Amino acid sequence: MINKATINEFDLDRYLGKWYEIARFPHSFEKDLVGVTATYTLLENERIQVLNQGYKKSFNGELKKAYGKAKTTNDPGRLKVAFFLFFYADYNILELDPDYQWALIGSSTPKYLWILSRSPHIDKKLYSAIIQKAKDRGYDTARLTLVPQKNN
Numbered sequence: 001m002i003n004k005a006t007i008n009e010f011d012l013d014r015y016l017g018k019w020y021e022i023a024r025f026p027h028s029f030e031k032d033l034v035g036v037t038a039t040y041t042l043l044e045n046e047r048i049q050v051l052n053q054g055y056k057k058s059f060n061g062e063l064k065k066a067y068g069k070a071k072t073t074n075d076p077g078r079l080k081v082a083f084f085l086f087f088y089a090d091y092n093i094l095e096l097d098p099d100y101q102w103a104l105i106g107s108s109t110p111k112y113l114w115i116l117s118r119s120p121h122i123d124k125k126l127y128s129a130i131i132q133k134a135k136d137r138g139y140d141t142a143r144l145t146l147v148p149q150k151n152n
Helices: 124-136
Strands: 017-024 033-042 048-056 063-072 078-082 089-096 102-106 113-117
Touching: 089 124, 102 124, 113 124
Parallel strands: none
Antiparallel strands: 017 033, 017 113, 033 048, 048 063, 063 078, 078 089, 089 102, 102 113
């Protein structure tokens, strides 16, 4: 059984900006992408633009971009995100660093899991601690795939 409970407090302004994808469960819409980032930008009328981008197969590969939108919900740790028309999916912030430097993200199903960071790399001790948090929630962390990031 997966524990999908989200964080209790959330400050959207602190969450906005660029996040680097450190690890993810494999899925078709990010297949073969490296250097993946997600950038959240607040637009007028409290709308949130989401830009996911990454390079196909290598850092010299084609840059793939996907623009989406997000909206807050009454649950502070849950956003709704859509990349196709108005079909919104759950974006559950399961764990979040108090300084908003890393996040563990899930969805309404156990098929999706991401580890995000404000920097392209995190140290092994922190990565292990985040992995343990995911395991404690019931996720099969053996499915996580590290996402190559540039050294910038």
